[in-house]
Amino acid sequence: MGNEKAEAIFPRIGRVAYLNCLPVFYALEQGWISIPGHVVAGHPAELNRALAEGELEITAVSSLAYAYHFEQCLILPDLSISSLGQVKSVALLSKLPVKELEGKYISLTPYSSTSVALLSILLKSFYGVKAHFFTRPAGVSLWWAKPGCKEPAAALAIGDEALLWVNKSQGLFVYDLGEEWHRFTGQPMVFALWVVKRSFAREYPEKVEVIWRGLVDSKKWGKEHLKELALQASRLSGLPFSLLLEYFHVLQHDLTPKYLEGLRTFYQYAYREGWLPTFPQIEIWQP
Numbered sequence: 001m002g003n004e005k006a007e008a009i010f011p012r013i014g015r016v017a018y019l020n021c022l023p024v025f026y027a028l029e030q031g032w033i034s035i036p037g038h039v040v041a042g043h044p045a046e047l048n049r050a051l052a053e054g055e056l057e058i059t060a061v062s063s064l065a066y067a068y069h070f071e072q073c074l075i076l077p078d079l080s081i082s083s084l085g086q087v088k089s090v091a092l093l094s095k096l097p098v099k100e101l102e103g104k105y106i107s108l109t110p111y112s113s114t115s116v117a118l119l120s121i122l123l124k125s126f127y128g129v130k131a132h133f134f135t136r137p138a139g140v141s142l143w144w145a146k147p148g149c150k151e152p153a154a155a156l157a158i159g160d161e162a163l164l165w166v167n168k169s170q171g172l173f174v175y176d177l178g179e180e181w182h183r184f185t186g187q188p189m190v191f192a193l194w195v196v197k198r199s200f201a202r203e204y205p206e207k208v209e210v211i212w213r214g215l216v217d218s219k220k221w222g223k224e225h226l227k228e229l230a231l232q233a234s235r236l237s238g239l240p241f242s243l244l245l246e247y248f249h250v251l252q253h254d255l256t257p258k259y260l261e262g263l264r265t266f267y268q269y270a271y272r273e274g275w276l277p278t279f280p281q282i283e284i285w286q287p
């Protein structure tokens, strides 16, 4: 990588390649709002890796990934992928009721960071269930079995894959992890944050401000046009318009003090259960 001049002029901006980012990016991608940067789409695990390896200046990342890298980046205000209760696109799909998953195999999505930790926290601290986890390879079915092992009893999915399965979940028990977290803690769940590299923010504060304002303005447009977003999302995914309209109503992209409190609580559990080497400082970039 590493043409620093080019990155300064045209920074690389990461976007989750799921419908969950449409409310933030639609107006930008239509060209109604423009930002001086190059948008790169990837699944969350890819964006988390790219941030860590210095391939992105500003990006959406798993909230757990920020906690790993808080010394190198700052949180952008007013942006997140969150829910207060049901989220619809982070789900455990199970052939058995969750309390019967003791000792069973659970397949984990390879695309996530936050939701894997969240599932583990919920099973351990909320349900008191110990299961065997394994991460399935990218691109295979939810029910892919490890060679020599039985088919998993349950599978964790995120993003569009989760929406698709939740929509055709006949015969499966569906546990929406946003809803389960809310039942457990009474708090919102922050799945993803937008972050900026500290070095880039230090050197190019005006550029960060223009990009951040563009993202926030685009999100504002999205929030005021949920029907248009649901129509576009339905065209892209083939999922029913009504499901997507409900989805964009429950999915939140703000980062209010209430959501920051939910984030802190998540970090407390994640730290306590060994998902984080140190307790992160929640540091927010100021325009």
Ligand SMILES: C=C(O[C@@H]1C=C(C(=O)O)C=C[C@H]1O)C(=O)O
Pocket: 016, 018, 020, 044, 061, 062, 063, 081, 082, 087, 089, 090, 111, 112, 113, 114, 115, 116, 158, 159, 160, 191, 192
């Ligand atoms: C709500 C969602 O939150 C996501 C979950 C993430 C994770 O588990 O690491 C990261 C980014 C978001 O895509 C979703 O996937 O739809």
